[in-house]
Amino acid sequence: MSRSRSVVPLLLLVLCGAAEFAEACSCSPEHPQQAYCNADVVIRTKVVGKKEVVTGKDAYGYPVKMIQYDIKQMKMFKGPDREIDTVFTGPSTALCGVKLESDGKKEYLITGNLDSNNTLRVSLCDYIESWESLSMTQKKCLGQRYQMGCDCKVVQCSVIPCSISSPTECLWTDWVLEGTVQGTQAQHFTCVKRNDSSCAWYRGSAPPKKEFMDIEDP
Structure with a gap:
């Protein structure tokens, strides 16, 4: 996935409208070490599936939609003592959602945090890069x-x-x-x-x- 990190000034903040992402998306890029230290989970993985799911309702009773990526975990560098097979993100980049290739061919380094249900969620503020682009x-x-x-x-x-x-x-x-x-x-x-x-x-x-x-x- 390419997020054009090299052309976005550090002063540019990603602003989101969804309440559950608002705090997480007011951010600037992180050095990979800092991203590692701040994350609950750091994994090397492939994405093998994608679908839109409803994860609950907002304060007004409207459904909260998210993208669920099914992943094949290749290596866990940091995280809970269990395999992670799904990652959730916003339904669009406007809501800080991360776009990943889901054909199982591309490897990613994904950093993210666990929510109250112990589910891994990621946003544009997280350090997510293709494995081959890392030094x-x-x-x-x-x-x-x-x-x-x-x-x-x-x-x-x-x-x-x-x-x-x-x-x-x-x-x-x-x-x-x-x-x-x-x-x-x-x-x-x-x-x-x-x-x-x-x-x-x-x-x-x-x-x-x-x-x-x-x-x-x-």
Whole structure:
């Protein structure tokens, strides 16, 4: 799925009319590490079916329609101790719905959160990419590598000047420096906590070396 992340300014917020999506869709793109840390579920999967379903009624008694994707889970990087076989999303992109190819040929990395019924729901605010578009570093960092950085926070820089407000933050500058949110930091770097409890960018998927962990300045 292509969501044209590289041409949408970080300041552009996705605004939705549906009440149940309103909070989730006021967002800007996330660094993949931050998306991993914020998600309940991170899986590699294929979509093998699609249908519109009614999941309940709104406050006025009207049916709430959603798209149900039937998926074939290939690998779970983060999530509950069970296989997930369905994903729900809004019925249109105007309602923050995600469009996925459902012929079972394309592989996706899907991040999302579980609702009160333990059902996986996704929106345009979630980090969802075709598996083949991910860099090798991103693929290897899924799981333990990104999990190591979940005590840190990746802060987006959308307009210069920008800065961090805490030593546990890493400044994400792909948009202002490269004009894309799929730039060098997104594809090749993770934000890692060091021994002095500060966080800094580290390139690659291998565990940080001791000299990096011990250093005081980025």
